Amino acid sequence: MLQKLTIRNYALIDSVDLDLDKGLNIITGETGAGKSIMLGALSLILGQRAETRYFFNQAKKCIIEGIFTLSGNLLQSLFEEHDIDFHEETILRREISTDGKSRAFINDTPVTLSLMKTVGEQLIDIHSQHATLEINDPGFQLLIVDILSNHSELLGSYRSTYKGFKKNQQLLTELKSGAAKARSKQDYEQFLFNELETAAFKLDEQEKLEHELELLNNSENIKKGLLTSNNLLTEEEVSVLSLLKESLSQLQGIEKFNADYELLTARLKSVLIEVKDISQETTTFEQNINFNPSRIEEINCRLDTIYTLQQKHRVGTVEELLGVQNQLSNSLQSLLNSDEEIEKLELKIRKSVAELEKTATILSTNRAKSIVVVEEQVIHTLAKVGMPNAKIKIEKVSSKELNKDGKDQITLLFSANTGQPLAPVAKVASGGELSRLMLSIKSILAKHTALPTLIFDEIDTGISGETAVRVGNVIGELEANMQVICITHLPQIAAKGDAHYFVYKNEESERTTTGIKRLKPAERIVAIAEMLSGKDPGVSALQNARDLLASK
DSSP: OEEEEEEEEETTEEEEEEEOOSSEEEEEEOTTSOHHHHHHHHHHTTTOOOOGGGOSSTTSOEEEEEEEEOOTTTTHHHHHHTTOOOOSEEEEEEEEOTTSOEEEEETTEEEOHHHHHHHHHTTEEEEETGGGGGGGOHHHHHHHHHHHHTOHHHHHHHHHHHHHHHHHHHHHHHHHHHHHHHHHTHHHHHHHHHHHHHHTOOTTHHHHHHHHHHHHHTHHHHHHHHHHHHIIIIISTTOHHHHHHHHHHHHHHHGGGOHHHHHHHHHHHHHHHHHHHHHHHHHHHHHHOOOOHHHHHHHHHHHHHHHHHHHHTTOSSHHHHHHHHHHHHHHHHHHHHHHHHHHHHHHHHHHHHHHHHHHHHHHHHHHHHHHHHHHHHHHHHHHHTTOTTOEEEEEEEEEEEEETTEEEEEEEEEEOSTTOOOEEHHHHOOHHHHHHHHHHHHHHHHTTOOOOEEEEESTTTTOOHHHHHHHHHHHHHGGGTSEEEEEOSOHHHHTTOSEEEEEEEEEETTEEEEEEEEOOHHHHHHHHHHHHHOSSOOHHHHHHHHHHHHHO
């Protein structure tokens, strides 16, 4: 229940603290005093958007705070899910700064506006004149039947499965679309892959072939260079080797005269050995160099394949060609995998459909049973609010297609008077009739839901007299199941309250403000008498007010 509502700097309200009763709370007041401003402020802690132009003082921030008493474990799991401290006395607060920035808090923990709205929707249901239009919504009509069918867990399970089913359907569409595109180029990709696979490239192949080709193309020059070098070293009459030997002989003849000469002799011997070795290697290299036209043709052919495929795939190395080959392989394999994935997903969807069909049938059976109960209870309550000849009929039509609620479509037909044919609510109900029909439905739903607080905002429009008394009785009965806050202009309804709050205008310092106060018993008699006869009520109006209060 809403224990306390604090409003600071909102619309015509500078500062208001409203302590509420756990039963039926009545709010009345002067025309234009701002009774519905209270609801506007309350809507801010229920997650509605805020505008700074509604501030009482544009230089100060607006603060709305509601203290709620939670019974049992209501909302505990939701609080734990979002890491919010859970207390039986929970505080919802909105702060809107002068620049329009808004902050939301639950038990002093900052939260998103959407989370505050989620929490608020489980704490308070506001039913206004405009909310009666909700009854024309097929979704709300189905909700009525579902609540009385008492299958919320089954419906929740169905919706969860349906959500997964729709997600898988979307995924299947995307997979099939992707597979179709891949299949359209599969043949070409397979050709490209086969071409590269047949080529059987190796990582360093291109560099080795290009080097070998350069050697073969220059084999004659290389062979000539090696042969000439070897001749100069050993074969000529005056060769390097013969000159070195002569030099060595001269040094050996004088080495006994100086140790340094001996060192020179040793070094020259080393050079002589190195020259002989070089000569042997040049001979070996020269003998291994052969001009091979067939090998040149073979290399040119292989390099031509490499260059052609590099140009085709717009790459510059064999490594990149191998990368293209790998990509093509993955693409072709992915197509094979997607076919398997599509088959698995189609099987999963078929299983989901079978499960949904089974559950939808159970839901439909439950609804068919509860429709009779809904019709009887609404007609019974309509009689209590002064519509004894009213009739309703709930038509259920099952479609072939599954939807988020099963396969049923609900239409609520209504007739307010004898002889009037049943027709959709929107076509036959007047404002007053619609209000009473909605009240009847809400009073029934209240017995089957855990909603702590229900607010009625002048839904008594269009009724008076004995009908108003009857409506007041039904609203009064609701307090057995929940806290009720009722904004009304009818004395017959106002007299049913456990607590009565009066909204008034205060004009001081050339500025109008709105205030609210809880009426004492004597003040309440006067307020109801004024609702009966206007300002300065007479003795009979005062007595009538006492009688109305005594009737509660």
